[in-house]
Amino acid sequence: MAFAMTAAFPVAASGQPQAQAHVDNPFEGASSYVNPDYSENVQTSIDRTDSPELRERMRTVQSYPTAVWLDRIAAIEGGEDNGGRLGLREHLDEALAQKGSGPITASFVIYDLPGRDCAALASNGELPLTQEGLRRYKNDYIDAITEVFQDPKYDDVRIVTVIEPDGLPNLVTNLDDPECAEAKSSGIQVEAVQYALDRFHEIPNVYTYMDFAHSGWLGWNNNLTDSVGLYTDVVRETEGGFASVDGFAINTANYTPTEEPFLNDPYGRVGGQQIRSSQFYEWNPNFDETDFAADLHSEFVARGWPSDIGTIIDTGRNGWGGPERPTRESSSNDLDTYVNESKVDRRAHRGLWCNASGAGMGQPPRANPSVSADAHLDAFVWIKPPGESDGSSEEIPNNEGKSPDPMCDPDYVAPEAGNNPTGALPDSPLAGHWFHDQFTMLVENAHPTVGSSDVNTNVGSSGDQG
Ligand code: BGC
Numbered sequence: 080m081a082f083a084m085t086a087a088f089p090v091a092a093s094g095q096p097q098a099q100a101h102v103d104n105p106f107e108g109a110s111s112y113v114n115p116d117y118s119e120n121v122q123t124s125i126d127r128t129d130s131p132e133l134r135e136r137m138r139t140v141q142s143y144p145t146a147v148w149l150d151r152i153a154a155i156e157g158g159e160d161n162g163g164r165l166g167l168r169e170h171l172d173e174a175l176a177q178k179g180s181g182p183i184t185a186s187f188v189i190y191d192l193p194g195r196d197c198a199a200l201a202s203n204g205e206l207p208l209t210q211e212g213l214r215r216y217k218n219d220y221i222d223a224i225t226e227v228f229q230d231p232k233y234d235d236v237r238i239v240t241v242i243e244p245d246g247l248p249n250l251v252t253n254l255d256d257p258e259c260a261e262a263k264s265s266g267i268q269v270e271a272v273q274y275a276l277d278r279f280h281e282i283p284n285v286y287t288y289m290d291f292a293h294s295g296w297l298g299w300n301n302n303l304t305d306s307v308g309l310y311t312d313v314v315r316e317t318e319g320g321f322a323s324v325d326g327f328a329i330n331t332a333n334y335t336p337t338e339e340p341f342l343n344d345p346y347g348r349v350g351g352q353q354i355r356s357s358q359f360y361e362w363n364p365n366f367d368e369t370d371f372a373a374d375l376h377s378e379f380v381a382r383g384w385p386s387d388i389g390t391i392i393d394t395g396r397n398g399w400g401g402p403e404r405p406t407r408e409s410s411s412n413d414l415d416t417y418v419n420e421s422k423v424d425r426r427a428h429r430g431l432w433c434n435a436s437g438a439g440m441g442q443p444p445r446a447n448p449s450v451s452a453d454a455h456l457d458a459f460v461w462i463k464p465p466g467e468s469d470g471s472s473e474e475i476p477n478n479e480g481k482s483p484d485p486m487c488d489p490d491y492v493a494p495e496a497g498n499n500p501t502g503a504l505p506d507s508p509l510a511g512h513w514f515h516d517q518f519t520m521l522v523e524n525a526h527p528t529v530g531s532s533d534v535n536t537n538v539g540s541s542g543d544q545g
Pocket residue numbers: 148150201202463464467468469470510511512
């Protein structure tokens with residue numbers, strides 16, 4: 080698509096287009112890019128759905144912005160080598176075409192680390208954990224993306240990046256896994272992340288949010304302290320230092336609620352025991368993403384980070400509505416019964432990450448959600464496009480580096496998740512591939528209901544509609 084310079088485009092005295100200033104919160108006052116590839120996937124589900132009511136909700140979801148995952152080198156060029164999806168330039172051209180008179184964000188997930196997904200199998204990527212893998216990451220992946228991002232044609236798009244989901248978090252808590260241990264000791268993944276931050280920092284209209292897992296992973300005090308320490312060391316050594324990071328992305332592709340409306344005090348007691356000591360929370364005091372965001376903000380600021388760092392929450396699949404959703408706090412005196420009857424997160428264990436059954440879409444994407452000032456939230460975003468699978472349990476031939484993962488097998492009882500069955504939906508396709516049954520379930524169990532104006536109903540007491 081050709082670029083037409085419009086009167087709205089700022090032109091400096093030199094006649095050259097003027098780059099947009101780098102703002103604190105790119106989502107504020109901006110519209111967001113709707114990915115036509117996602118809309119097409121949703122359309123296939125609409126075409127398979129009989130209920131007019133459900134179809135209508137699906138059509139609403141079709142109009143929502145979701146992030147584009149640059150999950151392999153071939154995703155930059157797009158086309159035949161990437162399942163017919165749009166390439167990066169086509170996405171940005173389309174974002175310009177969608178842009179009205181105000182600013183627009185377009186969000187991309189940077190996801191191709193050498194030795195990717197070291198603690199699991201579902202999303203192992205194309206680049207090996209070797210110096211050659213690192214060289215290709217820099218030259219063929221990050222440099223190629225940077226070249227597109229810095230094209231002046233796109234100066235007017237606020238390009239939001241989410242940097243390497245699960246990458247650094249795996250280097251904090253999964254070091255008993257030999258692949259993650261090597262990812263850490265080789266220094267390869269840290270160097271890769273620093274390289275990405277350095278290249279993107281050169282471009283004023285690019286915004287970087289570092290993935291920071293979710294409260295069910297890094298929420299314990301020791302994990303939080305260790306992670307903040309690692310991120311601080313990693314970022315301090317980049318060319319732009321703390322200025323090369325705009326904030327953190329939490330709950331990417333996960334199911335942890337934005338708020339547990341009936342469990343407000345982790346240190347409160349039931350049957351004489353602290354609520355956080357229940358089986359489900361395993362002493363982790365962070366029950367939801369809002370509290371987690373607040374904790375990580377204060378930890379980072381205490382380490383010298385600027386106080387304007389913000390957090391975005393992936394709310395695509397953390398709504399937990401539907402018939403199983405509790406409507407009130409339990410009155411049981413038995414702690415585990417109390418927690419199980421009160422929590423909206425219906426999983427048996429917080430480590431269950433693959434195609435969780437019973438899940439629903441969460442808050443629709445929007446800027447500056449008025450949940451809690453302490454959380455410093457820049458936006459709710461749908462980073463993992465709801466309806467794209469987390470992984471398969473069967474061997475499915477592919478050239479994406481993906482393997483069957485027992486965590487995606489409903490019959491697997493997971494020692495790594497408290498010896499619970501995984502709760503994964505059956506018959507799932509490869510990670511990233513369209514999963515109609517999951518999409519339908521997520522729409523049915525959405526909370527708030529898709530299309531309802533009551534968008535703040537799962538965030539406790541805050542009444543502002545934002
Ligand atoms: C997959 C990616 C996919 C992404 C979004 C990840 O789990 O590995 O290939 O693009 O999910 O669905």
